[in-house]
Amino acid sequence: MTHARTPTHFVHPAALGLQSAATRIGKARILGDIDLRLPAGRWTAIVGPNGAGKSTLLRVLAGLLPTDGAVQLHGRPLADWPPRERARQLAWLGQGEAGAEDLIAYDVVLLGRLPHRAWLAPPSAADHAAVQRALADMQVAHLQARRLGDLSGGERQRVLLARALAVQAPVLLMDEPLAHLDPPHQADWLASVRALVAAGGTVVSVLHELGMALQADDLLIVRAGRIAHHGPCGSAATHAALQAAFDGRIGVHQVHDHWVALPRTPEERTHAD
Amino acid sequence: MKRWLCAVLIAVGLGVHAYEVVDDRGVAVRFDTPPQRVVSVLPSLTETTCAIGACARLVGVDRYSNWPPEVQKLPQVGGGLDPAIEAIVALKPDVVLMATSSRGAERLRALGVKVVALEPKTGADVKRVIGKLGQLLAVPDAGRVARDIEAGVAAAAQSLPPALRGQRVYFEASAGPHAAGPQSFIGEMLHALGLVNVVGPELGPFPKINPEWVVRADPDLIMAGERSGGEIARRPGWGNLRAVRSQRVCVFNAQEVDILVRPGPRMPEAARLMAACITRPPESPAAPSPRRGDNAGGRGDPGHGVLAWPAPRPFEHERACCAALSVFAPPPSGRGQG
Amino acid sequence: MTTADRTIAHHTPRPTPAAPRSRAAVLVTGLLALSLLAAVVGASVGSTGFESLLRAARDPVAWQIVTDIRLPRTLGAWLAGALLGLAGAVAQGLFRNPLADPFLLGSASGAMLAVAVALALWGAPVAAASWVAKLGLTGAAFVGALGGVLLTLLLAQGVQHTLRLLLAGVVVGYVLGAVKDLVTLAAPDVLTGMLSFMLGNTGLIGWDACGVMAAVLVPLALLAWASARVLDGLSLGEATAHSLGLPLAPLRATLIGVLALATGTAVAQAGLIGFVGLAAPHLVRGLARVTHGPLVLLSALAGGLLLASADILSRVLIAPQELPVGVLTAVLGGSYLLWLMYVRTRRGGQR
Numbered sequence: 001m002t003h004a005r006t007p008t009h010f011v012h013p014a015a016l017g018l019q020s021a022a023t024r025i026g027k028a029r030i031l032g033d034i035d036l037r038l039p040a041g042r043w044t045a046i047v048g049p050n051g052a053g054k055s056t057l058l059r060v061l062a063g064l065l066p067t068d069g070a071v072q073l074h075g076r077p078l079a080d081w082p083p084r085e086r087a088r089q090l091a092w093l094g095q096g097e098a099g100a101e102d103l104i105a106y107d108v109v110l111l112g113r114l115p116h117r118a119w120l121a122p123p124s125a126a127d128h129a130a131v132q133r134a135l136a137d138m139q140v141a142h143l144q145a146r147r148l149g150d151l152s153g154g155e156r157q158r159v160l161l162a163r164a165l166a167v168q169a170p171v172l173l174m175d176e177p178l179a180h181l182d183p184p185h186q187a188d189w190l191a192s193v194r195a196l197v198a199a200g201g202t203v204v205s206v207l208h209e210l211g212m213a214l215q216a217d218d219l220l221i222v223r224a225g226r227i228a229h230h231g232p233c234g235s236a237a238t239h240a241a242l243q244a245a246f247d248g249r250i251g252v253h254q255v256h257d258h259w260v261a262l263p264r265t266p267e268e269r270t271h272a273d
Numbered sequence: 274m275k276r277w278l279c280a281v282l283i284a285v286g287l288g289v290h291a292y293e294v295v296d297d298r299g300v301a302v303r304f305d306t307p308p309q310r311v312v313s314v315l316p317s318l319t320e321t322t323c324a325i326g327a328c329a330r331l332v333g334v335d336r337y338s339n340w341p342p343e344v345q346k347l348p349q350v351g352g353g354l355d356p357a358i359e360a361i362v363a364l365k366p367d368v369v370l371m372a373t374s375s376r377g378a379e380r381l382r383a384l385g386v387k388v389v390a391l392e393p394k395t396g397a398d399v400k401r402v403i404g405k406l407g408q409l410l411a412v413p414d415a416g417r418v419a420r421d422i423e424a425g426v427a428a429a430a431q432s433l434p435p436a437l438r439g440q441r442v443y444f445e446a447s448a449g450p451h452a453a454g455p456q457s458f459i460g461e462m463l464h465a466l467g468l469v470n471v472v473g474p475e476l477g478p479f480p481k482i483n484p485e486w487v488v489r490a491d492p493d494l495i496m497a498g499e500r501s502g503g504e505i506a507r508r509p510g511w512g513n514l515r516a517v518r519s520q521r522v523c524v525f526n527a528q529e530v531d532i533l534v535r536p537g538p539r540m541p542e543a544a545r546l547m548a549a550c551i552t553r554p555p556e557s558p559a560a561p562s563p564r565r566g567d568n569a570g571g572r573g574d575p576g577h578g579v580l581a582w583p584a585p586r587p588f589e590h591e592r593a594c595c596a597a598l599s600v601f602a603p604p605p606s607g608r609g610q611g
Numbered sequence: 612m613t614t615a616d617r618t619i620a621h622h623t624p625r626p627t628p629a630a631p632r633s634r635a636a637v638l639v640t641g642l643l644a645l646s647l648l649a650a651v652v653g654a655s656v657g658s659t660g661f662e663s664l665l666r667a668a669r670d671p672v673a674w675q676i677v678t679d680i681r682l683p684r685t686l687g688a689w690l691a692g693a694l695l696g697l698a699g700a701v702a703q704g705l706f707r708n709p710l711a712d713p714f715l716l717g718s719a720s721g722a723m724l725a726v727a728v729a730l731a732l733w734g735a736p737v738a739a740a741s742w743v744a745k746l747g748l749t750g751a752a753f754v755g756a757l758g759g760v761l762l763t764l765l766l767a768q769g770v771q772h773t774l775r776l777l778l779a780g781v782v783v784g785y786v787l788g789a790v791k792d793l794v795t796l797a798a799p800d801v802l803t804g805m806l807s808f809m810l811g812n813t814g815l816i817g818w819d820a821c822g823v824m825a826a827v828l829v830p831l832a833l834l835a836w837a838s839a840r841v842l843d844g845l846s847l848g849e850a851t852a853h854s855l856g857l858p859l860a861p862l863r864a865t866l867i868g869v870l871a872l873a874t875g876t877a878v879a880q881a882g883l884i885g886f887v888g889l890a891a892p893h894l895v896r897g898l899a900r901v902t903h904g905p906l907v908l909l910s911a912l913a914g915g916l917l918l919a920s921a922d923i924l925s926r927v928l929i930a931p932q933e934l935p936v937g938v939l940t941a942v943l944g945g946s947y948l949l950w951l952m953y954v955r956t957r958r959g960g961q962r
Contacts, residue, residue, distance in 0.1 A: 064850050087856025100846040104900045111843055111902075115856045120837055147900055163847070167855075336932070349932065350658075354807040357933055358814055359680045360658040365672055373733075376748060376807070380815045384679055451799055481796050 015040035015171050015202040016061050020069025023053075023060055030056045031067070032225045038218075040074075040170075043193055043203040045213035045233070048222035048245060054206045055095060055175050057222060061204065062092045062173050073171070087115035091167035093160060095175040095206075101149030105159045108148055109134055112166030134162040137192045139185065153180035158188075165192065172196065174205040178212060190215060210242070210250065210261035221245045233259065294409045296389045297373045304387070307411035308367030314353050314377075317537035318370045318391060319344055321406055324538035325415040333364045339531065340539065362386060368409065393536040394478070396461040418538055425541020429548045430466045437551050438467035443492040443516075448501040450487075451479045458536045462544050466551070468494070484508055491515055495522040496550060498530045523550035635899040635909070642912040646689060649919040653685025656927050679817070687816030687880065688922035688936070689915040690824035692887050694877040696914020697828070699888030700895075700907040701835055701870050704842030705863065706773055713874040713888035716776065716867070717783035721759020722878045724791040725751040726808050730801035731794055749820070749879040752808070756875030759783055760867070770863040811884035811937030813922045820880045827876045828911070835869045835907045838862045842903035884937045887914045890944030897951050917944060 016038040023031035030053045038044050038061075046054045059065040063078045063086070071078040073090060081089070091112070100108055112134070113127040123131075135141040138158040148156060157180045164172060178186050190212065193203050197217070207213040219238050221229040229241035239252040242261065248269055250261045291305045312333040313319040319338040322331060328343065335356070336349045348364065351357035356377040361369060362384055371378055373392040381388050389409060393402045400419045407415020442463055444453040453459040455470045457478040463470055471490040472480065488510045495516045497505060502524035506517050516522055525533060525546065533543045654677055655664045663681075666673040698713035706715070729751035746754070764770065766779035795802050841862035844852035852859060877884070891914035895906060921939040928934055 059850070062850075062854060064853060083856040083858060085856075087854060090854070092851060092854035094848060094850045097848040097851060100843075102896050102900060103843075103846065103902060107843075107900070107902050108847070111847065111855070114840060114844065160847075351933065354803055355812060355814065355933070355935070357658055359676055362676055362680060363659045363663070363672065376804070376815060379747070380817060383817055383819075384675065447799075479799050481799070 013039055014072070015074060016204070017072040017075075018057075018061060018067075018069065020060065020067040020071075023056060023065060023067040025056070025065070030225055031060070034069070034227055036220075036227060036230070038202065038204060038220075040202045041197065041200050042217040043197045043205070044218040044220055045216035046204065046206045046220045046222060047208070047210060047213045047242070048228070050208075052222045053225045054222050058173055058175050058204065058206050062090065064092070084115050087169075088167070089169055090171045090173065091164050091169035093164035093172075093174040093177055095179070097160060101147070103148055104145055105140060105148055105151070105162075106131065106135070106144040108159055109144075109162045109166050112163040115167060115169075130166050130168055131162075134165040137165055137188070137195075138162040139188055154182060154185060157181055158185060161189065161192075165196075170200070171202045172204070174203070176208065177205055178207065178209055186212065211258075214252070214259040214261060292408070294389055294405065296405070297392050298378075298390045300390070302368070302387050302389055304368070304409070308387075308409070310365060310367045311370065311410070312350060312361055312364055312366040312368075313338065313370040314350065314356050314361075314375065315370060315372045315392070316340075316531075317393060317535040318402070318406070320535060320537040320539060321403055321418070322370070322410070324418045325403065325407055325410070325412045327406075327410045327412055330410065332366060333361065356381075358384070370406075394458065395456065396458045396536070396540075399458065399536045399540065422538060422540050426462060426465050426544045429541060429544035432545075433466060433548055433551060440468055440493040440551065441471050441490070442468040442494040442496060443471045443487055443490065445495070445497040445501055445505075446479055447498070450484060450501065451481050452476075452487075454478050454480055458540075459533065462540065462547065466544060466547055468547075468551070485510065487511070488514060493521060494551065496547065497522070497524055498533075499524055499526050523553070635901050635905055638895065638899045638909060639912065642909065642916055646912065646916050646919065649689065649916060649923060650682070650685055653688075653919060653923050654681045656923055656930075657681050658926070658930060658933075660930070683818045683821050684813055684816050685919055685922060687821045687824065688813040689919040690821060690828055691813065691816075691877040691881040691884070692891075692918025692921075693911040693915035694824060694828055694831075694873040695884065695887040695918070696891030697832055697835060697907055697911040698870050698873040698877070699890075699914065700892040700903070700910035701842075701866050701873075702888065703892050704839070704845070704903050704906075705866055705870070706777060707845060709893065710889070712885070713870060713877075714883075714885075716780040716870065717759035717763040717787060718756040718871060718874040718878065719759070719883055720784045720787035720791070721762070722752040722756040722875070722883065723805065723809065724787045724794070725755025725758070727791045727794040727801050727805055730804045731798040748808070752882075753875045753879035756878050757871055759787060760871035760875075762787075764867070769860075770867055771860060807935070808882045809937075810935035811882040811940070813881050813918070813925075813936050814933065816880055824876055824880060827872060831869050831873050832908060832911055834865060836904050838865050838869075839903035839907055841866070846903075881918075882937070884918065884940055886937075886940045886944040887918050890940075890948055891917060893948060893951065 014037040016036075018034055018036045020031065020034045022029050022033070034057070046057060048054050056065060060067045061071060063071060073081060073086065078086065109131045110123060110127065113123060113130060116130075117123060117127060132141065135144055138161050140155060140158045140162055143151060143155055143159065148159060151159065157177075161174075161177055164174065177189060181189065186209075193205070196203055205216075213219060214233050216233050219229070219231060219233045219242065220227065221238075221241055223245050228245050229238060231238040231241070239259070242252060243250055249264055251264045251268065252259055252261050254260075291303060293301045293303050295301045309330055310332045311322060311327065311330045313322055313331060314335040316335065316338040319331065319334050320340055322328065323341050323344065328341065331344060331347060333348045333350045334344050335352050337352060338344050348360065350360040350364070353372050353375055356371070356375065358377060358380055361377075361381065366386060368387045368389055369381055371388055371390050373390040375390070378388045378390055389405075391402045391405060393399045399422065403415050403419045403422075406412075444459055444463060445451070446453045446457075446459065452472045453463075453470075454472045454476055455461070455464060455474045460470055460472075460478070471487070471492045472482065476482070491514055493516055495505065495514070502522065505522060505524075506512055511517055529546055532539050532546060655661050657663065657676065657680070659673075659676060663673040663676045667677045668674070695713055699711070702711040702713050702715055703709055705711070726748055729746070729748055763776065763779045763783045766783060767775040770776065795805070841852065841857050841859060844855050844857045845859075849859070874888075891910045892906060894913045894917070895901070895909040899909070901909065918936070918940060921936050921943055924943075925934045925936045925939050928939075
């Protein structure tokens with residue numbers, strides 16, 4: 001598998017699409033009416049207040065939750081994709097995944113190659129290369145022989161991230177990928193995501209770190225089960241929508257070349273209003 | 274020519290002397306000559322074999338066979354339920370006597386060992402088994418033993434004064450409580466002694482009954498093994514039973530229990546034990562049910578004239594290994610691995 | 612290293628971690644060697660001691676003892692242990708619980724009920740008794756074990772929900788256990804027969820039993836090994852496993868089938884032997900870090916060795932008498948786990 005992905009790899013400009021009337025878990029209606037198209041080759045960050053339904057939306061996009069409507073991957077309904085092909089196109093990293101304590105980090109990352117491996121075949125040289133690259137990207141190559149259960153929270157999260165990267169899927173969905181990561185490693189993650197997108201991949205991540213979310217290409221704001229706003233991160237309309245989504249309790253400011261979101265004290269809020 | 278004739282005669286002779294024994298499982302086992310090396314893994318069969326005069330032919334017994342005393346010197350080959358296959362085969366037996374419910378029989382047969390499964394459960398069974406053993410071991414007049422048993426039981430019955438007959442008795446076969454019904458051979462012996470069983474025949478040979486039912490039945494006499502008998506008086510409501518108040522509760526020790534549960538040649542002795550229990554005056558220290566109840570560790574207490582508890586062998590709860598009877602121990606609780 | 616370096620440069624692939632792989636290989640060799648040793652020792656010990664082996668060439672009875680009794684018994688114990696170890700590894704992977712054992716899905720209670728019914732019908736002059744006699748206790752135990760698992764699957768409505776499966780297994784265990792208690796109340800003389808079944812007994816295993824177990828072990832081990840990647844995927848969570856494109860439902864059903872058949876066969880031949888299925892995967896994990904594919908195979912080897920050793924000890928400790936092998940597996944497996952826990956907590960405390 002080559003590093004540089006040519007745009008001709010993708011057939012349809014929208015990597016993911018979702019049209020759904022409602023998504024329920026049990027009897028509770030988590031998501032309402034949604035019509036969404038996420039373009040390929042861009043990094044979209046999904047933000048919103050707690051309980052807005054961000055994780056649910058991501059799971060629906062990944063095909064992990066049933067919904068009243070339809071999800072499309074590269075223009076084709078998700079249900080029509082054969083599972084292994086779908087797994088090669090779409091990689092998922094969930095939030096707070098447990099288990100696999102007894103495996104070594106290398107084997108955990110190697111699991112990301114399962115969609116590429118024939119059923120009883122041993123891992124190929126390409127598989128090992130992908131694993132090594134993912135380990136290097138996440139700066140955990142020195143931990144590859146260590147048992148997952150023996151690692152710290154941040155190291156573990158980076159190994160799991162490496163597992164998602166090892167799939168080398170054009171579309172990567174991540175739910176709270178920065179849990180337990182300290183700023184230097186968050187910067188590593190940012191670099192990997194930017195590299196992926198530069199090579200033509202699509203990244204969708206649910207983030208509650210607004211500062212990191214504002215580094216993305218597009219921002220998708222979810223509030224009370226609906227899409228409140230979907231637009232580029234740099235635009236003022238997006239910033240206003242973001243502030244409104246949090247009831248004005250945050251303010252978006254520019255620092256050097258970047259946008260950051262800082263909480264507003266009550267005095268600042270009254271002054272701004 | 275002569276040698277050839279001799280061979281024919283021997284072959285014919287052997288053929289003539291070859292015989293078949295059909296065991297309790299319906300399997301016909303063929304013997305060319307009467308077996309000289311016998312292994313028995315059921316105590317009642319051990320005792321019967323010795324009683325019919327073939328004791329010298331025994332080469333191995335199970336760990337529970339302890340009568341007559343000379344069999345205790347024989348090599349032990351496990352229990353009835355877990356026979357030690359290797360030990361049995363090593364003894365090169367001509368026949369192995371087992372209970373019908375033992376699993377080792379197929380394994381032994383597969384190894385070429387002849388197995389005869391006999392399991393007496395009722396008094397009529399005992400007579401039949403004695404006859405079968407006599408036929409198997411080619412012992413003349415094995416029926417004499419059966420007649421002696423009958424005579425002994427009858428003598429024990431006759432030794433009872435008529436006034437003591439007709440008493441109502443409750444025989445507790447094991448904790449549970451399981452009672453001995455009239456269809457069991459214990460029940461038959463009780464009947465032969467002129468006692469009335471509080472348990473009716475419709476309940477089966479060893480029914481598990483509600484203790485409250487015994488309180489309502491209020492027997493004149495209670496018989497129990499040492500394990501369950503020790504705390505009989507402490508059961509709720511049992512303190513008021515007429516048998517308990519007049520101390521007409523017989524608790525049999527380990528040796529006596531052995532005699533009672535084995536349907537074999539010691540049945541007359543069992544009947545005598547029961548008769549002794551019936552005729553025993555209530556104040557005798559040998560029937561100290563409430564006092565025994567006071568002794569939490571009443572086993573082996575020499576003050577009551579009780580024989581010392583024998584050193585526990587492993588899996589002592591299998592001691593009444595005669596599979597016809599529920600063991601004199603609480604049924605194992607729990608469900609294994611679930 | 613700059614971003615450009617990382618993304619553009621071709622890394623020469625570093626070799627895969629050598630130490631864990633070689634440890635696994637060492638473990639395999641070790642287990643096989645010890646198993647061979649156990650076979651040799653098993654042929655030499657028993658109630659008649661070592662002389663049987665020495666006299667075997669000349670004495671036909673000694674020869675029979677060594678080849679027809681001791682060898683199949685040792686091999687049979689190894690095979691039964693291997694089946695249980697395989698089933699234990701599959702159970703722990705399926706339920707993602709290190710305390711899972713092969714008897715979780717009602718197989719133990721089903722087997723016990725079937726054995727109780729078979730023993731009760733044995734003496735009865737009923738028409739059913741004839742096919743019970745043909746089936747034998749081993750057949751009854753096997754059918755019962757499978758029946759228990761089927762009942763659990765019915766109750767859980769399929770294989771999709773692990774928690775529902777576990778709960779259904781517990782319920783089935785209790786219900787079938789209660790039915791078995793009713794049977795033993797109705798026919799108390801089966802209790803004594805059931806006792807030897809419940810404690811585990813390897814003493815009655817002959818060459819044909821070995822053949823049956825081997826014929827079941829090999830295909831099941833291969834099937835489990837081939838399906839093991841679903842266990843690896845599941846160890847990261849159901850969502851991840853699904854996202855990796857693994858066909859969860861069919862593979863789960865396959866593995867439950869492997870679990871049921873392996874447990875049923877082992878239980879039918881050797882009775883209920885606890886702890887082997889629980890301890891064997893832990894033994895392997897304590898010595899080598901491997902994914903589920905090698906784990907199920909290594910657990911089979913470890914389980915076989917464990918039960919073969921327990922069988923040898925059961926013959927040797929109070930010779931010429933024998934201890935029930937289930938007691939010894941609990942002692943052996945339990946002591947090892949206790950030692951493992953002690954070592955881990957000590958290591959953890961010092962860290």
